[in-house]
Amino acid sequence: MLFQSKLTRNIALAMLLFAPAFTTQAQKYKLPFNQQVWSRDYQPFRIAGNLYYVGTADLACYLVTTPKGHVLINTGLEESVPLIKKHITSLGFKFSDIKILLATHAHYDHVAGMAEIKKETGAKMMIHARDTKALADGGASDYVLGEYGATFEPVKADRILKDQEVVRLEDAELTVLHHPGHTPGANSFLLTVKDNKRSYKVLIANFPGILDETKLSGMPGYPDVAKDYGNTIDAMKKLDFDLWVASHAGQFGLEKKRKEGDSYNPDAFSDRKGYDDLMAWLEKRYHEKLKEK
DSSP states (O other), X not given: OOOOOHHHHHHHHHHOOOOEEOOHHHHHTTOSOEEHHHHOXXXXXXXXXXXXXXXXXXXXXXXXXXXXXXXXXOOOOGGGHHHHHHHHHHTTOOGGGEEEEEOSOOOHHHHTTHHHHHHHHOOEEEEEGGXXXXXXXXXXXXXTGGGGOOOSOOOOOSEEEOTTOEXXXXXXXXXXEEOOSSSTTOEEEEEXXXXXXXXXXXXXXXXXXXXTTOOTTOBTTBTTHHHHHHHHHHHHHTOOOSEEEESBGGGGTHHHHOOTTOOOOGGGGOOHHHHHHHHHHHHHHHHHHHTOO
């Protein structure tokens, strides 16, 4: 069954993909819909070096491993936490060794499992300063989706991040790239990973999707939204990297680039043309939205 609600249109445009269906998250927080593919299992795998994919078929979650513990980026939905735990364990790592929690932005499809994982592991939650409020109130203050009230269990940040700050754990270093617009504190991450052949500069990208109800003339909770989107698009077009992935698997074509069970192949994620094409589409969308009254 398809739901023609504002939120349905919003997320479909922002994430580019998929038809909605009921899930536990939607029922718990009285959301008008959710995405079935967001909860569908996907075999975890090694992307490159010590970077692993541990998310679902579309909600991308990344594990950066070190001898002193691990960094988890994004969690997907609350009901996906057992899957993430299973994925990490199946790769040979301990779920309890997660020391740092990061997020590309504070929307429920990326942070709804944070509270439970933080409680289970004692990991430190770190997020950009401009998304701390939304994280702490369960998304109720989000400038668009806040109309639905809290959509995930609130989490208090242990460390507030800023642009170009480096998050370190043992030999892992992740540079925070503030890419606001989709949320005020949205960010991407850059990190370098190594295998026995070479090093790879990897971008975990948070693409600036524009929700349908966003008015670039200014939102009550976000008057500089148009400026931020424009700056983010300009900045992301200029980024240099070897491999790239994103907040949603569909955004970087996971299932086209890799079949479940494929052997280790970092080069599958080198696709600069795919990145540039998506940025061109997002920039076109941005300029179309600027013309709206």
